[in-house]
Amino acid sequence: MRKVYWQTLLGMPRYIAMTDDLIITATSRADLAEIDALFARSYPALLAGAYPPSILVTAIPLIAKANPMLVSSGTYFGVRNTNGEIVGAGGWTGRDPSAVNGTPATGHIRHVVTDHRAVRKGIGRSLMAHILEDARAAGIMRLECLSTLMAVPFYAACGFAEVAPVTVTLRPGIEFPAVRLQREI
Numbered sequence: 001m002r003k004v005y006w007q008t009l010l011g012m013p014r015y016i017a018m019t020d021d022l023i024i025t026a027t028s029r030a031d032l033a034e035i036d037a038l039f040a041r042s043y044p045a046l047l048a049g050a051y052p053p054s055i056l057v058t059a060i061p062l063i064a065k066a067n068p069m070l071v072s073s074g075t076y077f078g079v080r081n082t083n084g085e086i087v088g089a090g091g092w093t094g095r096d097p098s099a100v101n102g103t104p105a106t107g108h109i110r111h112v113v114t115d116h117r118a119v120r121k122g123i124g125r126s127l128m129a130h131i132l133e134d135a136r137a138a139g140i141m142r143l144e145c146l147s148t149l150m151a152v153p154f155y156a157a158c159g160f161a162e163v164a165p166v167t168v169t170l171r172p173g174i175e176f177p178a179v180r181l182q183r184e185i
Contacts, residue, residue: 022123024130027071027078027089034086035071035078038115039064045116050150055176062170070110075134079114079127087115088123092135092143107135109145109155128158136185144182152179159183 027035043064047056066089070076076091090112109131114124135143146168147155156162160181168176 021082022087022126023080024077024127025080026074027076027091029068029072031078031086032066032068032071035066035089036064038086038089039066039111039113042113042116046113046119047148047150050148051177058174059170059176062174063176066111075138076110077127077130077134079123081118087118088127089113090127090131092131092140094138094140105139105141107138107140107143109143112145112151124154125158132158132185140185142182142184144180146178147181149177149179152181155181155183 040060043060044056047060051059070091070093073091073093075093077089078086079088081087091110092107093110094107112124112127112131114127132143143160144163145155145160146166147160152162160183163180163182166178166180168178170176
């Protein structure tokens with residue numbers, strides 16, 4: 001059963017989604033260390049089957065850090081279990097992180113992860129439904145994302161279509177294969 005409660009965050013109405021065993025809320029800077037820990041423990045396990053060690057050894061230290069501005073943006077969310085632990089996180093912004101200017105009414109999925117010990121339990125799907133609802137309520141009509149290779153099936157199951165393979169430059173000399181996807185909402 002999904003329950004939705006409204007709250008005001010940063011002067012904008014936002015909702016809190018709840019199931020019987022999960023609560024999804026907007027994150028804040030106070031959640032930064034817990035989200036970083038989630039990335040640090042989950043990305044190595046989740047990405048190991050899709051990327052060679054030579055890529056992961058340089059990429060994981062760079063992608064396993066949450067952006068403080070994103071985490072406190074009001075459009076980034078944490079999924080907490082009944083113990084209060086963050087077991088999933090992700091969100092959206094109106095700005096493409098890889099471009100100078102965004103397209104109006106196009107949002108961008110950002111830094112989505114589920115704890116590797118809790119995959120296939122509906123956490124990612126609940127989080128993505130929440131992100132879609134939040135973006136739609138803000139007037140976003142299309143969402144795009146840069147997906148890791150292993151997450152493409154998840155995004156496809158959430159209605160995203162592949163646009164093209166891309167290479168993301170994390171730092172000069174450190175390139176990370178990904179896939180650009182999009183979805184109308």
